[in-house]
Amino acid sequence: MRVDLGNALETTPGLTTATLDRLDDRVAAAHERIAGGMADDEFGYAALTLPETADPDAIYAAVDGFDRPEAVLTVGIGGSALGAATLSNALESDVDAYVLDNVDPDDARALLADLPLGDTVVNVVSKSGTTAETLANFLVVREAMADAGVDWTERTLVTTGEEGNLRRLADRHDLPSLPVPDGVPGRFSALSTVGLAVAALQGHDVEAVLAGGRDGMESLAGSLYDSPAYAYGAATYALAQRGARTNAVMPYAESLETFAEWFAQLWAESLGKDGLGQTPARALGATDQHSQLQLYRAGPPDKLVSLIRPTERAEVGIPETDLDGLAYLGGSSLGGLLDAEFEATEASLAAAGVPNVRVEIDRVDERALGELLFGMEAACVLYGELASVSTFTQPAVEWGKKAARGLLGGGDFAEAEAVEQKRELRID
């Protein structure tokens, strides 16, 4: 992973090299804190040691009984789904991967009608074993399998904590299972069993993903100038302090579209607290040049755009043409066009004074993805240290969970009563 901050200098908001030099002392102190947390396996910081502590053999062993299935279905939500989906959607495989991470009846019905249930592995993922959406979906999937004459106990992998419903279920039915590591919040679990089991089922090289993560670990250092991940974390923090309220993350690769979603969770849930935080906006290049770019360039100067690309792509030539005014395209390639648009967009933002940061990886493969995911996690942890927020918790989501549970008759909660008292101003 390489980071280029050149286009965040002297923009609005913007950095100067003097800003970065001053910040670098704080980066050094934060790095010590982070390295200490990693060494002591502290809650959250432990996530940054996963490239060394995750056990690929355990993952391979757990999936070994499933002989190259036609499809894999992840039943999980949030951090229990996004890491796996990021890898699935980035890497090609002849094992199709699906995710049930919502409780939408129309979607669930359509998906279950299409899935080859007899040759699908269901990976149900919930650390606590009580996540309402995940368990509800799992019950529905299990019933669909029974209705289709499929023995669900032969087709289910369980990824969960040491205790709880799902652990007991796995024990009772002797299901293959994987542990969710301790001390790792869901959004930081991509490089653990949670993110890697599906990759293994799809035939991807899990060890290479972890090797990429270790590349990222090795590049952490006490100066932002020596560590691409910290450079990204420090620059986004400093820009946010100066008014970049939105971080538009714009990969120039369709295969990284889910990565932008994963990033959005990481950034929003880790840093959005105490009235602080930077709003992630998911974008996609070049497509969103025809959608969001007008706003980024000419709207309120409260944005940073993170442009991400692989430097190696497949070679697809654009055929020669006699269509008027398009001859310049002929003989070029789709990748050449996409890269020209990447650089043009960078320059176009810079010319309008909008800060943008370039993040490059060599290609979209297991190793580079491992490094990219690790790098963004480390950037996020650094940002959290600099902002002095509690990076690894998510207290604000509890209120709604209680309210929903109360509404469904799962107990008495004052939050559910607040729902009943909703203020109305209806226009029909």
Add this chain to the structure above:
Amino acid sequence: MRVDLGNALETTPGLTTATLDRLDDRVAAAHERIAGGMADDEFGYAALTLPETADPDAIYAAVDGFDRPEAVLTVGIGGSALGAATLSNALESDVDAYVLDNVDPDDARALLADLPLGDTVVNVVSKSGTTAETLANFLVVREAMADAGVDWTERTLVTTGEEGNLRRLADRHDLPSLPVPDGVPGRFSALSTVGLAVAALQGHDVEAVLAGGRDGMESLAGSLYDSPAYAYGAATYALAQRGARTNAVMPYAESLETFAEWFAQLWAESLGKDGLGQTPARALGATDQHSQLQLYRAGPPDKLVSLIRPTERAEVGIPETDLDGLAYLGGSSLGGLLDAEFEATEASLAAAGVPNVRVEIDRVDERALGELLFGMEAACVLYGELASVSTFTQPAVEWGKKAARGLLGGGDFAEAEAVEQKRELRID
């Protein structure tokens, strides 16, 4: 379409009924301006007359020669793709719909390898006939068809303006073609040939979509209290004025995920200018409760959340279970759970003082989608009037187009030189 502003009252930022009452005089004046523009078929405003002026018979006639294909591929970008994709992804069909709206060689290669080219209709969409991405992709698709022994002239529909490359191509090869209406910017073209041809190819009821649009037209009135679309436009404008810089659009329906993308283009490209505008953030309920909600609830008070749902859903029961602590789910349904989460999230945001607006449609079908798309377009036009911006133009995207063209050798442009002079600050 129904709008409920109750949870945007007395939040931070927030509205009062007095604010809305004062604003209503300006809504009346803006409505006169809009109605006048529609009556005179003025540029942009003409888009709001499409439910009456679009000709479903012409669309049916153009696609009539394609006997129920296995798949439809839209080759277009931005407004030339998103309207059609919104309808495709919302409505079920046994004709699969794909979109090539990027110039990613890896993605294009994978898609072309999977497509049944001999039974796919390619709809190439570009008003000018010169959009670089679209034409490059079209040339690649045409070559892939030739390589597969498919006569592309038998499988191509052209949707373009009255003149230009694509029009000439259609004439030369006698291809079925549809006109892009005059006076309608791409992002406002969902209810025209641009958005509806694919729907017709997929067997959807195009007349019902337009009837829904007419429902929306009829509900426009000189007061925000009488018009759901204007209520939404006025409230989002007033909230933006008071600090809601981000509008997180969160449909509680997987089938509306692309609608959120369509909305993001509409909002960003129409309103993001002169340093003004509101940043659309695409979210999805309930999934993003486990991702973005922490930030929305506890991050900077600079957001509005728009929660959208259909009130009718498929019935998928959650099976009874003896799993500890989950008995409350059994006997409920996925839809019941999703609706409880919708209402819990609304209340949870309100309890934290975060403004949120409820938008409801009866169900996800052709008619309701037509009304929803029209309603959001009208809301956007009203917002633009209230903010005094040039809603229907997108001047800020031109710079990058010239730069990219220059980089590819398509002419001499100063913008391309600026790209070469990029400032660097690399951290490797």
